[in-house]
Amino acid sequence: MIRKLILGMTISAALLMQGCGSTLNAEQTAGHQTFPKQYSPASIGDLAALPDIEVIDGVTYVEGILVVNKEIPLPRDYNPGLQQEVIDAYSRMFADGAGRGLDFVLVSDFRSYDYQAGLYNNYVARDGREEADKFSAKPGHSEHQTGLAIDVGSSDSATTLSVKFGETPEYQWMKDAAHEYGFIIRYLEGKEDITGYQYEPWHLRYVGDEAEAIYESGLTLEEYLGIE
Template sequence: MTYKQFRLFTCVLMSLFILSGCTDNDYETEPEDTVEEMPQEETQDNDEAEINDGINNETEEEGTHFEEDEDVESDEPVITINMEEDLLDPDSIKVLVNKQYALPEDYSPDDLVTLDLPTVFDDPNLTNMRERAAQALREMFHSAKDEGIVLYARSGYRSYQTQTQLFDRYVDRDGLEAANRYSARPGESEHQTGLAIDVTSESVNYQLTERFGETPEGLWVEEHAHEFGYIIRYPEGKEEITGYQYEPWHLRYLGKELAADVAESGLTYEEYLLERRIDIEIDE
């Protein structure tokens, strides 16, 4: 066999070998995601799910951590407020009393007790409160005294008739518009609930004055009243909401849980209820 014949024979054999080893699949790209993923355990604990959520960057539609947050039980007390049963019931400690929501003329609490605390007046018509509120006030006065703060109760429960006399006197003295800023019309006073108390101190000569809020006694009350179930009902700068001028001396009993929640919010009682989506009317 000549050299030329040998080269030709070799080329033919190589061509046949190449053609016999080729198929159509040799020209297709192998898919990169053909490996089947193992399903994740459905009973992952919360900590592991939160870690996986951060690593895998799951979307909000998948909502892994949102669903788990709903399953976490909170230790915070749940405060329920019902319009009819709480805010409109004169016997409820949550009752709302203001220029829009008045008490019945004949309403008087049936559990009034006389305060056994330092008082400005001896008049029993001014030194009574509902028993639960009186007990809380007693605890507050004693706690304040332990810290060197001496408080005095000046005016507690007032009947509809007593409030009528007071308001009429203020109108005669200062006029209706002025009286409406610092005194409640009959039926619109929280004092009629037996849950409100005016407190003062020797440092302001036992008077009811805005200066009380700047005294050590007034500052202590502002900081600690909610710990005993009381709030400062008419805060400074909220006259358009409450309808009354700033009264650092006027405390309203709501119970410890609700008072703490209102105090922490920094809102008036009206604003707090509106924030809770309770449809109350306010003075526009």
């Protein structure tokens, strides 16, 4: 709890100093368990290992990696579009996959704050806020707004973003190859209490050279950066 408290105070103070201003159907989301965030208490000895956090124009970087999640937001006017390095990386991955007989489809990429607001509000109207919060980010809290996240599927799963994508040959290759292109599977199975979101085999986050180390660790981004 000490780590969590100090992390929150650090980010809040930095934000003040900076003056910061997928589509699922009802059948797929029905009956999902809740994912309350869980935190392990930290001892005083852990304080020296707190991560390096920097907030620039309202955007939070932890150990040099841009982070946005349920606790850490982006400014409403943060609007970078899909980053070129992400386009280059997924294009290489899709091409290499095609050479192995795999058929990848890009389902979703950059989303603005306002687009995410409309998407989230539609889910709330359809499923209720508690249910929507399990699979959809509130505006300002979506990784898609970073321009560093994409949703991918195979030709037979692209329109539904079903967890069944995790059973396809495309995913079975991608889960052990995505890091070679700078991506991580962001919302891992069994880590819902850390990320706050359901398992999403389709959601890739670009982190560049750090991807291999995160992949090898088997940890979520929060755990790897020490902000869980």
